[in-house]
Amino acid sequence: xxxxxxxxxxxxxxxxxxxxxxxxxxxxxxxxxxxxxxxxxxxxxxxxxxxxxxxxxxxxxxxxxxxxxxxxxxxxxxxxxxxxxxxxxxxxxxxxxxxxxxxxxxxxxxxxxxxxxxxxxxxxxxxxxxxxxxxxxxxxxxxxxxxxxxxxx
Amino acid sequence: xxxxxxxxxxxxxxxxxxxxxxxxxxxxxxxxxxxxxxxxxxxxxxxxxxxxxxxxxxxxxxxxxxxxxxxxxxxxxxxxxxxxxxxxxxxxxxxxxxxxxxxxxxxxxxxxxxxxxxxxxxxxxxxxxxxxxxxxxxxxxxxxxxxxxxxxxxxxxxxxxxxxxxxxxxxxxxxxxxxxxxxxxxxxxxxxxxxxxxxxxxxxxxxxxxxxxxxxxxxxxxxxxxxxxxxxxxxxxxxxxxxxxxxxxxxxxxxxxxxxxxxxxxxxxxxxxxxxxxxxxxxxxxxxxxxxxxxxxxxxxxxxxxxxxxxxxxxxxxxxxxxxxxxxxxxxxxxxxxxxxxxxxxxxxxxxxxxxxxxxxxxx
Numbered sequence: 177x178x179x180x181x182x183x184x185x186x187x188x189x190x191x192x193x194x195x196x197x198x199x200x201x202x203x204x205x206x207x208x209x210x211x212x213x214x215x216x217x218x219x220x221x222x223x224x225x226x227x228x229x230x231x232x233x234x235x236x237x238x239x240x241x242x243x244x245x246x247x248x249x250x251x252x253x254x255x256x257x258x259x260x261x262x263x264x265x266x267x268x269x270x271x272x273x274x275x276x277x278x279x280x281x282x283x284x285x286x287x288x289x290x291x292x293x294x295x296x297x298x299x300x301x302x303x304x305x306x307x308x309x310x311x312x313x314x315x316x317x318x319x320x321x322x323x324x325x326x327x328x329x
Numbered sequence: 330x331x332x333x334x335x336x337x338x339x340x341x342x343x344x345x346x347x348x349x350x351x352x353x354x355x356x357x358x359x360x361x362x363x364x365x366x367x368x369x370x371x372x373x374x375x376x377x378x379x380x381x382x383x384x385x386x387x388x389x390x391x392x393x394x395x396x397x398x399x400x401x402x403x404x405x406x407x408x409x410x411x412x413x414x415x416x417x418x419x420x421x422x423x424x425x426x427x428x429x430x431x432x433x434x435x436x437x438x439x440x441x442x443x444x445x446x447x448x449x450x451x452x453x454x455x456x457x458x459x460x461x462x463x464x465x466x467x468x469x470x471x472x473x474x475x476x477x478x479x480x481x482x483x484x485x486x487x488x489x490x491x492x493x494x495x496x497x498x499x500x501x502x503x504x505x506x507x508x509x510x511x512x513x514x515x516x517x518x519x520x521x522x523x524x525x526x527x528x529x530x531x532x533x534x535x536x537x538x539x540x541x542x543x544x545x546x547x548x549x550x551x552x553x554x555x556x557x558x559x560x561x562x563x564x565x566x567x568x569x570x571x572x573x574x575x576x577x578x579x580x581x582x583x584x585x586x587x588x589x590x591x592x593x594x595x596x597x598x599x600x601x602x603x604x605x606x607x608x609x610x611x612x613x614x615x616x617x618x619x620x621x622x623x624x625x626x627x628x629x630x631x632x633x634x635x636x637x638x639x640x641x642x643x644x645x646x647x648x649x650x651x652x653x654x655x656x657x658x659x660x661x662x663x664x665x666x667x668x669x670x671x672x673x674x675x676x677x678x679x680x681x682x683x684x685x686x687x688x689x690x691x692x693x
Contacts, residue, residue: 180561202624229555230542232627232638234653245640247627247655251539251555258627280542283663291376307372307692316377317651 182255186224193218204258212261213272219248219257220277226250227257230278233285235292237319242269242294263294273299291317334362337674343681344444344455345397349688352669352677361677364669366662371692379652384410384484384619387652391639392478394656395690398437400429400469401632402690403482405654408563409639410484410619413626419610422486423565427602428499429469429481430630431595435506436465437633438588441546445585445682446517449526454517461509464502471495484619486612499603506596510589518586527581531668531680534579541664544657545635546587547684551579557631569601581683588685618647634658634685656693658686 181203191197194215196208207215219225232247242263249256263269273296274281285296289303293315296303305312314321340351349371355363375394379387391406392399404426411418418426439458446454466476471492473481481488517523533543538551548555556573558566574590576583621643629638635657642651661684669677 228539231629231636232640232653232655234640234655236625236642236651236653245625245627245653247629247638247640251553251560254560256561278542279540280660280663282541283660284542287659307369309370316374 180254180256182225182257186255189224190215190219202258204260206260206262209261209263209271213274213277215259216246216274216277225255225257226252227255228252230274230280230284231256233274233281233288235288235294235317237292237317239319240264240266242266242292244271244288244294246274269294270297271295272297273303275300291315293318332357339674339677340681342678343448343686345440345685345687347688349692350686352665352681354669354674354677356674359673359675361669361672361674364666364677366665368659368662368688368691371688373693375693376652376654379649381648383647384621384649387649388482388484389478389480391654392480393689394654394693395437395632395634395637395658395687396477397440397687398433398633399478400433400481401437401630401637403480404430405628405630405632405637406639406641406652407482407484408630409626409628409641410621412628413621413624413641413643414484414615414619416485416613416615418486418564418613420565420607421490421609422611422613424602424606425472425487425491425611426482427564427566427569428599428606429472429479429487431599431602432465432468432499434633435592435595436462436469438592439465441588441633441685442513442517442585445679445685446523448678448682449523451517451520451523454513457512457516464505468495468499468502471498483612483615485615486610490611496603499599503596503600506592510592513589518589524582526675527585527679527683529578529580530676531581531672531683532579533664533668537664538579542660543635543664544661545631545633546584546591547635547661549573550576550584550587550683552576557629557636563628563630565602566598568605569598571595571597581679584683584685620645620647629655632657634687634690635661654693656690658684658688658690659692662686662691 198206219227227248227250229249236243244261246259286303286306290305334357337354353365375390391402439462443455443458473479533551535551535553538548552575571594574587623645625642627640638655640653644650
């Protein structure tokens, strides 16, 4: 299968602009938490990258951290890019919302909030549950989630 | 005289939303002032369940997301695991995948087309498309043994080869498909009432479509040429000659019409695939217990509803650490609330039908 990942030269240019950026061997990048919005604005607005399509957005619960994973694509350039953000604060996970850039993040961030309990700052209104009932407690995709209740025995 | 807006709970209305999707409409007379979509509570927790199953055992769960095109749902997931493990799929298996995948796409579009007709009042259309869909299910039953949730894909290939009688049956179906499409055209597309209800209704501009991450016929109805089979060909799609139908106005009619055109294009793909299909293995050498190396992979395919992606994280154990599915129906619905504003109550029915969602996928 052909590879459509963002070429190394362009990643290098991004790295010089955002020194905190970590470029992985797989051509995915890890962005410092604080740089997320400026970085995303750059790859969206700059015609060299033109990442105008936010394909996918999800969170992963690791033992020592949360990780947000963003999959972006450029309709004009044809490239894709996987961007990761590490959230070290496991007690109060927060990351800035991408809704001001892509409205496609709207429902996806709500889903991540619902199932993983990551709060998106700057989200239009506070993200509310979308798949589960508003009275449901806990976030089921967290690794430490334990379901209690069910049928009475 | 005093007027005031009122709230109406709309739905479940569309055939694929039975019981689990409603729209809360705030209406001023018949005009929608505000729409709030409430997906749920079908939530089965597929992603959580996957964490307690082996990689192979996850495949049947993907079937049950978009259960009207379950072949395509298998495909996205197995492709992500193959990417993670670096498995090379044999060529014959890739061709089989394309053939059953495109058949599934036609079956899914038939439901979309028929259900949209039914929503607008042409109930006969629904029976016609369901009648024709049975032929595809017969074909897929020949290869997989089931008629709805096929679970036919395997990591590294497919479960079984085509039986001998498949080829002639498939050819017979493909010969009849243009006639079927013409019948839908005559019955629904050309219908004046249908056109009045759908043309220039529920318009999505290309910019909005891209900004809201819409995909599939919902996005292409707005004229955005974005089909993964063409822009980032996966499997063996780069070997086939086919067109991507595009809409002009981005209205409900365009989104509907594209699906009929896509059926015709799928026919072209299947015919070429059946002609080119090579002999050989149908499954790569894959260990019985699948233990991908530590890492993650994201793979996506163009399903009948749009871009379907699977993100798989491995911690080296036989069970996936985390699985996430990018479901096109879910993300396409994200724009529904804004899209309904300003239209009439009756238009909401047409708009919702034109997006073609399956709730199993919205709320996986």
